[in-house]
Amino acid sequence: MTARERIAGNVAGYVDDRTGAAKWMKKNLTKVFPDHWSFLLGEICLYSFVILLLSGTFLTFWYDPSMREVVYEGSYEPLQGLEMSAAYASTLDISFEVRGGLLMRQIHHWAALIFMVGIVVHLMRVYFTGAFRKPRETNWVIGVGLLTLGIVEGFLGYSLPDDLLSGTGIRIAEAIIQALPVVGSYLAFFTFGGAFPGVAFIPRIYTVHILLLPGIFLALITVHLMLVWYQKHTQFPGPGRTEKNVVGYPLMPVYMAKAGGFFFIVFGVTAFLGAVASINPIWLYGPYTPGQVSAGSQPDWYMGWLDGLVRMAPPIETVTFGYTISWNILIPGLILPGIMFTALALYPFIESWATGDKREHHLLDRPRNAPTRTAIGAMALTFTLVCLLNGGNDIIATTFDLTINQMMWFSRIGVIVLPPLAYVITKRLCLSLQRADRDLVLHGRETGRLVRMPNGEFTEIHEPISAEKAWLLTSHEQLAPLELPDLDGGGVRRPGAIKNKIRNRISRSMATAVPKATQSERKELEGHH
Amino acid sequence: MSNEIELIKDPGLPAHVHRRADTDPKAAARAERQVATLFILSALGTVVLVYSYLFVDEDIFFFIPVLGNTNAHQLGLGMGMAIALFCIGAGLIHWAKTLMPDEEVIAQRHEFKSEDEDREDFVKTVKAGAAAAGLGRRPLIKRTLGAALGLSAISPVLLLGDLGPLPGNQLKTTSWKKGTRLVTDPGDRPLRPQDLEVGAVAQTLPEIAPGEHRSLNDIGKDAVLLIRLRPEEFNLDAERLSWTYEGIIAFSKICSHMGCAVALYEQQTKHLLCPCHQSTFDVTRAAKVIFGPSARPLPQLPITIDAEGYLVAQAPFNEPVGPSFWERST
Structure with missing residues (x-):
């Protein structure tokens, strides 16, 4: 026995003597994980979260979460002598005075964008392969929660520098709060410690951004x-x-080794982006003042679709009994996103209700084999x-010479x-x-x-595919649609008849499929040849 | 049944194909060298980072195609860090892929559902526990506990009451009063009509006493855009026309949609555009919304001149400025 093996034995012994974990450790250290590139997407999210914690901690050492007015005296000449909040001034200092500060700021912002892209693409992978099905519904709901919190966390994060662009974003958030019926103006005043912008929101969102939300994330x-x-990871279908x-x-x-290595790769790529790709150059925007704005104001990409929704809303506002309801803000700002996120979170339950499938699933679907689900996703x-x-209509209009x-x-x-067009096309494509x-x-x-051929006919030679490939293309199940009765034995409509009818229809749509090839059909064809 | 449908069968896991490094010691040694090279590259990356931190001045810029003008210190730190981290990762993964075992392992899954017996026992335990507590038999305890728990939720909500003052009248009022002079922003200079040529725009704020501090809260409500047209270009009713002065018209700069600054003025069309959500207002028709999501015109500030000939407000805004809220009634 070498010295190293002895040490390993001693460490294992030490742990087991105190926890009795030997059996558990043995089982889990040899735990089997299936391999597929798309299983890395979730890992990207996890690693960029770690990068966010590390780079974020670095930034807190210099950032001053205060709206106290100071006069800028740092090294960036265009802003010297200007009045600004301590938050903005300290962010400028991180960018220009602290060595590596700008790099860390850019790594932090890039990691946030990668985190959100990772979450969305990971969600798409899970959705389109049906990985959310029983027993993984809970994890799907947690995932949707992480997505939602990620959007909020990202928005608060890029609001902290208190530059002109981020202040404009906060102003819009305030208008959404203020638009809430009955409680709107009260909630807005409680959130901002008085009228907008006040002096409270930077320290408040700082606490939420660096303490409350990261804790919930963890x-x-x-x-x-x-x-x-x-629950063990799902796997793609295939031989064996x-x-x-x-x-x-x-x-x-x-x-x-692979996962540990991948963490360093993600960190390396983020550092590379932080080194060469400028992001959120706050010194160009200037300090926030509510009387100014820069043209082409754009939020980060994960907020962009919400902003686009707000932009396209029709100008509807109603006044009833002297009270105003701003539908032009409530519908795109709260109601539609609320419906979308709720539907997203409930999707696994809706699908299992519609198909009547309550079994466990550990093999993933190929998206084409679940045409309706894939089509809903595309929609x-x-x-x-x-x-x-x-959300980028102004930028697109000026770039491509269109009118707004x-x-x-x-x-x-x-x-x-x-969206309905995408549904129809996707479903046809799947079939x-x-x-x-x-x-x-x-x-x-x-x-x-x-x-x-001897008789002059031309034919193309077809080569049989491998047994593995044939299995891959036919191993999926094709469920029959539900046939729930809407009449009872005596021909009288049963209670819940309409519900059953709807469920039958959805389930029929879910079960649309081209019958998969069978061995019997293959044999029959061989007989013909 | 003779005509039962026969499905295609699972051929099972394909036979394992060995990598070159598994069978050829030379290939294995080469892979080992490659992994080591990556780790050495990583170390070099760290050297670049340390060197840049200590010895590269922060004000050296040089030109790189694609990237443009680049700061040497920042680039050295970032690239050093990127190389150091990336190469560790690449080395580890290359090691795992070439030298660690690559034979696939099969582990069995088990349904999560427990044996029926265990489940029944579990249900029994829960029922027995609930019965032992006797909540169902003692409605008085159940109800009072429910009431106490419900009421206790008031305390955190109440304790947050000092987060902010009540809005009161603040959303409906601004600093503008009858006779308040309009001063330029920036500069705080009072304006005479002749300071504005036809077609000109000026951002203004209410005049404050010398030495007094203007808060962002005030700017957020008081900002006013002055625009001068030819009087005949207006398409206003008599009252609105009387709020202008020699073709000069004043609107709140705070968007009636979501409160951004309505900062873009198109001189040719006489349209004001909010860069946040593209609400477009027609200056000649009292800032009527002609496009975009805003549902209300920009509030107009009635203006005139005082005895010394400076532009002043005739009266406060005709309606609350900024985005809508529940209590606003017009």
Whole structure:
């Protein structure tokens, strides 16, 4: 036994003597994880969160969360002698006086953008492959919570420098609070410690940004990961992969090295972006004052779709009994996003209700094999994308020489017309892909080799596909639609008949499919040849 | 059943294909060297970072294609850090992929559902526990506890009461009064009509006593845009026309939609545009909304001149400025 092995033995012994964890550790250190590039998306989120904690802590050492007015005397000449808040002045100091400060600020901001992209793309992966199905609904809901909090956290973060752009964003947030019926103006005054902008919001959102929300994030991320661990990761279908097993590599050493290495890669790439790609150059915007604004004011991308929604809202405001309701703010600012996030969080439950499928699923779906789900996803993405485009309508209009009115009308109509169109097209595409899969299994791969038959006929040679490929293309289940009765034995309408009817219809739509190829069909075709 | 449909069968996990490094010691040694090289590169990255921190001055700029004018100190720190971190990651992953075992392992899954017996026991335990507490049998305790818990939620809400004052009249009022002079922002100079040419725009604020401090809260409500047109270009009713002075008209600069500064004026069309959400207001028609999400015109400040010929407010704004709120009635 070498000295090193002895030490390892001693450490293991020390831990086990005090916790009795040997059995647990043995099982978990060799835990198997399936391999797929798309499983890295969640890891990107986790690692950028760690980067955010590290770089954020660095920034807190110099940032002064105060709206006390100071006169800038730092080294950035264009702003010297200007009155500004201590928050803005200290952010300028981080950028110009602290060595590596600008790098850290840029790493922090880039990591936040990567965090949000990671969450959205990870969510798309989970959605389109059906990974949210039983038993993982809870983790889906936690994920939607993390997405929502991420948007809020990001918004508060880029508001902290108290520059002209971020102050404008805060002003808009205040207008949304103020628009709430009955309690709006009270809530706004409580939030801002009086009239806008006041002197309270920077220290307040600082506490929320660096303490409250990161704490909630840590708790939710911990539960999210523990559930992934405990429930074991889903895997893509393929030869040898079943609902009852996990095929992959053990945690120790392969995944420790790969995942640990990937953390450094994500950090390295973020540092590279921080080094070469300028982001949020606050010194160009100047200090915040409510009487000014810069043209082309844009929020960060994950807020952009909400801003676009607000921009395209029709100008409706009603006054009843002397009280004002601003529909032009409430609908795009609160009601529509509220509906969207609620529907997103409830989707796993809605789908299982509609299909009647209450079984556990550990094998992922190929998106084409769940055409309705894929089409709904495409529809939601199209809606968000049109909103996002409209969030940059001024920039797009000036870049492409359009008028702002053309952009706005495109969005106003597009946001209603394009999502259903995306639904129909996506569903058709999925079914076409299923048909292509079926043809591939039954008739084999087109080789591109033409042969002339003795009778002069030309045919293309088809090569049979491998057994693995044939299994991959046919291993999915095709569920029959629900057939819930709406009449009882005596022909009388049952209570809940309408509900059953709706459920039958949705379930029929969910079950739309091109019948998958079977071995029987293959044999029959062989007989013909 | 002879015609039962036969499905395509799972051929099972394909046979493992070994990597070159598994069978060829030379390839393994090469992979080892590659991993080590990546780690050495990482160390060099750290050297670049330390060197930049200590020895590169912060005011050296040089030109790099694509990046433009770049600060050497900042670039050295960032690139050093990026190389140091990235190469550690690349090395670890290359190590895992070439030298660590790559044979796939199969672990079994088990349904999460427990045995029926265990589940029944679990339900029994819960029921027994609830029965032992006897909450169902003692409605008095249940109700008073419910009331106490409900009421205790008042305290945190109440204790947050000092987060801010009540709005009172603040959303409806501004600093403008009859006779308040309009002064330039920045500069605080009072304005005479002749200071503005036809087509000109000026940002103004109410005059304050010398030495007095203007708070951002005030600017957020008081900011006013002065625009001068030819009087015949207006399309206003008699009252609104009487609020202008020789073609000079004054509007709140705070957008009636969400409170951004309505900062873009198009001289040709006489439109004001808010850069936040593109609400567009027609100056000639008392800032009527002609496009975008805002539902109300910008409030107008009635103006005239005082005895010394300076522009002053005739009266406060005709309606509350800024975004809507529940209690605003017009």
